[in-house]
Amino acid sequence: MSTAEETAGDEAQPWGEVTPDAARRLLVAAVEAFAERGYHATTTRDIAGRAGMSPAALYIHYRTKEELLHRISRIGHEKALEVLRTAAGSEGTATERLAEAVRSFVRWHAGQHTVARVVQYELDALGPDARAEIVALRRRNDATVREIIEEGVAAGEFDVPDVRGTTLAVLSLCIDVARWFNAAGARTPDEVGALYADLVLRMVGAQK
Amino acid sequence: MSTAEETAGDEAQPWGEVTPDAARRLLVAAVEAFAERGYHATTTRDIAGRAGMSPAALYIHYRTKEELLHRISRIGHEKALEVLRTAAGSEGTATERLAEAVRSFVRWHAGQHTVARVVQYELDALGPDARAEIVALRRRNDATVREIIEEGVAAGEFDVPDVRGTTLAVLSLCIDVARWFNAAGARTPDEVGALYADLVLRMVGAQK
DNA sequence: TGACCCGCTAAGCAACCGCTCACCTCGCGG
DNA sequence: CCGCGAGGTGAGCGGTTGCTTAGCGGGTCA
Known part of the structure; x- marks a missing residue:
């Protein structure tokens, strides 16, 4: 900054x-x-x-091959978390912030899909200590999204029967972008982000 | 049978x-x-x-360790495909069939999450020929879901601007269950299936 | 009974792995 | 002009890997 x-x-x-x-x-x-x-x-x-x-x-x-993976995982997660929190902390209604959070989070997972793939799918290769550190970072991701959804429900913007489950599904949807992106081709990170933001707003029952 | x-x-x-x-x-x-x-x-x-x-x-x-993975992948994919097609081929409206397809597909990915994880995430370890065979099976999955959504749109039950993208997202959501299931715990495959069926109906704009 | 053969094991081979070590090169301060 | 330390290399060590081979036990049937 x-x-x-x-x-x-x-x-x-x-x-x-x-x-x-x-x-x-x-x-x-x-x-x-x-x-x-x-x-x-x-x-x-x-x-x-x-x-x-x-x-x-x-x-x-x-020092080791594992330290390389550890460094990649930590930096990658911190970047993704920063992207998410920037969107979550912006001004606007819960609807606007959720849309922006999903849009930027998905854009990151698509654009940096090679980093994201390593970060998301090679976690088990880390030792117990390193894995625990990464899992803690991931929980902050979950909390960030859940808070936006809870605020939207409290403000009457969203209709969500199961907040925890829906949070899980939203994050799962975004993260899985790293797996399939570029395999299909023909879509830019921006396009996928826009599509997913729309889909997520539908999932939480936001009026458009 | x-x-x-x-x-x-x-x-x-x-x-x-x-x-x-x-x-x-x-x-x-x-x-x-x-x-x-x-x-x-x-x-x-x-x-x-x-x-x-x-x-x-x-x-x-x-013959080789890879043949083991190949056999697992083929049988696992065929089982998942059978589950999907059974739901897709049942009687009822597009809304009912999509809900049942997601419910049973997710239930399978959660209940058999150890098989599903191997099938979905170890694909790259296969040789070119074996991988091509599995990818073909996977495309039949995509087509099955896409057909239900297209029928729902044609019947006026769904409101979906981007059919291909939404199909991709629905399948992505279901498949990723194999990654996180049991890590969180506290949810049965049936519960996750019911939650996801509801979320997917929202994604396609089905009236409840 | 005894020859046979199928399923399995003990032992081991060649290749490859992560990682180390002795040595080399080169810019730089005195 | 020399010494020195940081950054890099070639060779190789111990251990592990996927896979092979020679041989063994124990049901089966003439």
């Missing part, structure tokens, strides 16, 4: 905070490899090769 | 068609292991161990 040019989520320049340069190149290579083949099917030689380095170079910047 | 006692989908007795007994035990063990740790993180020794056999016994019934 130091300059006015930075936009929320840094969607154009991810990993900008990772230094030095070689460490960032390795991390980007790992994201690509993990997203393509999965964590366990990816070798350290493959990661180093994509970054144009020898296999041993990886261990100068990261 | 030889006896009246068999129910659609065989939810109580899956893998009943797999013989001989040792082959079925290995397959069940593989499903558990793949669902817990993922395909690549599972060793053939682990699978054989769970089935109470030596590592070499696996290769009497299956």
Whole structure:
């Protein structure tokens, strides 16, 4: 937030905070490899090769292969959480904020679907401590969405019999975008975001 | 369909068609292991161990570890497809059939979430030929749901601006149940199915 | 009874994995 | 001009992997 040019989520320049340069190149290579083949099917030689380095170079910047996944998961989740909270904290009715939250959250999962896939589907490869940390971040996501829905219900904007279940379904819908996006093609992240925002407003019974 | 006692989908007795007994035990063990740790993180020794056999016994019934995954994926997808098509082919309005399709499809993904997880998330571990076969099965799922929605729109029951996108979202929502189910706990497959059927009817703008 | 064969095991092979270590290169302060 | 530390490499170690092979026990049938 130091300059006015930075936009929320840094969607154009991810990993900008990772230094030095070689460490960032390795991390980007790992994201690509993990997203393509999965964590366990990816070798350290493959990661180093994509970054144009020898296999041993990886261990100068990261202690283990798991630390790479841990770093990716933490940064990725923090970016997604930031996107969500920015939308949730904006001004407007619950209807407007829920639509904006879904739109931007989905746009992130579609645009950064390679990062999102790693973050969402390789969680089990982490050790107990690292996994617990990531799960805690994820719970803050859930709480953010649930609060908007609860406010909408309290304000009479929404008609939701089961708030917890509906929150779960909304987040599930958004997250699963990372799985199928680009497999189908022909839709931009913006289009998917707009479609999903509309669908979610229908799910909570918001009047249009 | 030889006896009246068999129910659609065989939810109580899956893998009943797999013989001989040792082959079925290995397959069940593989499903558990793949669902817990993922395909690549599972060793053939682990699978054989769970089935109470030596590592070499696996290769009497299956040529490779990948053939195990292929068999699981094919049978699992066929079961899910059968559940969907049974609901889609029943009598009633498009609204009733869509609700029943979502209810039973979600119930299957929740109840058989260990199978579903393997089937949905380990697809990339298959070779090109096997993957193409599974993807074809999946397209029949998409078509089944899309047809119900199209019929509902034609009959004036639904209000859906983007049929393809909404179909994608509905299926995405159902499939992702396999990822989070049992992680949260406290909800039965029937309850999740009922909740999701309601949410999907809202998504397509069906009058209640 | 005894030859046969099917299902299974014990042992092990070649390849590959994550990771380490001894060594090299090169910009830079004194 | 030299020493030095940060960043990088080539080679390789111990362990594990998917899979193979030689052989064994115990039902089956002439």
